[in-house]
Amino acid sequence: MTLNDTAHGDVLVVHVEDSRIDAARAPEFKTAMTERIDRGHVRLVLDLSKVDFVDSSGLGAIVSCLKRIGPRGNLAVAGAKGAVAKLFALTRMDRVFPLHASVDDALKSVAG
Amino acid sequence: MPGVVRLSIDSDLNQVEFIARAVRSLCDNLLGREDAEAVELAVVEAMNNIIKHGYQGRRGEAVDVNVTLTRSEVEVEVVDHATPIPEHIVKGGEPLAFDFDATDVAGLPEGGMGLTLIRMSMDEVDYVSRPGENRLRMVKRIAAR
Numbered sequence A: 001m002t003l004n005d006t007a008h009g010d011v012l013v014v015h016v017e018d019s020r021i022d023a024a025r026a027p028e029f030k031t032a033m034t035e036r037i038d039r040g041h042v043r044l045v046l047d048l049s050k051v052d053f054v055d056s057s058g059l060g061a062i063v064s065c066l067k068r069i070g071p072r073g074n075l076a077v078a079g080a081k082g083a084v085a086k087l088f089a090l091t092r093m094d095r096v097f098p099l100h101a102s103v104d105d106a107l108k109s110v111a112g
Numbered sequence B: 001m002p003g004v005v006r007l008s009i010d011s012d013l014n015q016v017e018f019i020a021r022a023v024r025s026l027c028d029n030l031l032g033r034e035d036a037e038a039v040e041l042a043v044v045e046a047m048n049n050i051i052k053h054g055y056q057g058r059r060g061e062a063v064d065v066n067v068t069l070t071r072s073e074v075e076v077e078v079v080d081h082a083t084p085i086p087e088h089i090v091k092g093g094e095p096l097a098f099d100f101d102a103t104d105v106a107g108l109p110e111g112g113m114g115l116t117l118i119r120m121s122m123d124e125v126d127y128v129s130r131p132g133e134n135r136l137r138m139v140k141r142i143a144a145r
Helices: A026-038 A056-072 A082-090 A103-110 B013-027 B033-054 B087-092 B114-121
Strands: A003-008 A011-016 A043-047 A074-078 B003-010 B062-069 B073-080 B124-130 B133-141
Touching: A003 A026, A011 A026, A011 A103, A026 A043, A026 A056, A043 A056, A043 A103, A056 A074, A056 A082, A056 B033, A074 A103, A082 B033, A082 B114, B003 B013, B013 B033, B013 B062, B013 B073, B033 B062, B033 B073, B033 B114, B033 B133, B114 B133
Parallel strands: A011 A043, A043 A074
Antiparallel strands: A003 A011, B003 B062, B062 B073, B073 B133, B124 B133
């Protein structure tokens, strides 16, 4: 699982470079994200623009990141489309993670 | 044009993607993009549940997937020899899975969504468990185009 970071002020944008976040990859994804949160990155944008499939295990891993951050910060999702956006809607997780079309839009929503 | 394709993988989460891609390409000419994506999600959730809960992560067991294509529907049957899904979950279908309080971050669900997603994604779902064998049958009807 490849994740690339770009820093925008105190917000870290994590670009997911793989096309899938599924049950096979979710543990590694969760570990990599937890590492970033525990280093103090509590304002995060998750860029899913290159991802075309997420299953409930992948979604659960994203939810666990938000729990890890807790009241200290925020996690916004950018670039979710097609089946990925549909999963957020079906599970009603779009109420928890407003879906932003672009990283720029997401940055505005998490900026402290 | 009706046909049956039989696929089989080892009970390993790393192999679920192969089935997902195979089923997806079988559906692509028959179903629209959204319906093909829905079938892919249902198949992946079914296989994940079998491997994670049924076989409890144990590798070296078979998970079989039979895909039947007709003019009117795509039927995917997933067959395993693992511990069956508990009856109360089959009957209840995790009805409260998505009925959570979005403002209570600590209480958000991280799992238990699979069966509900399968039911939402497919037109028909039934589960038959016999001693030593479980069959999950999922049907997506082909919309008139």
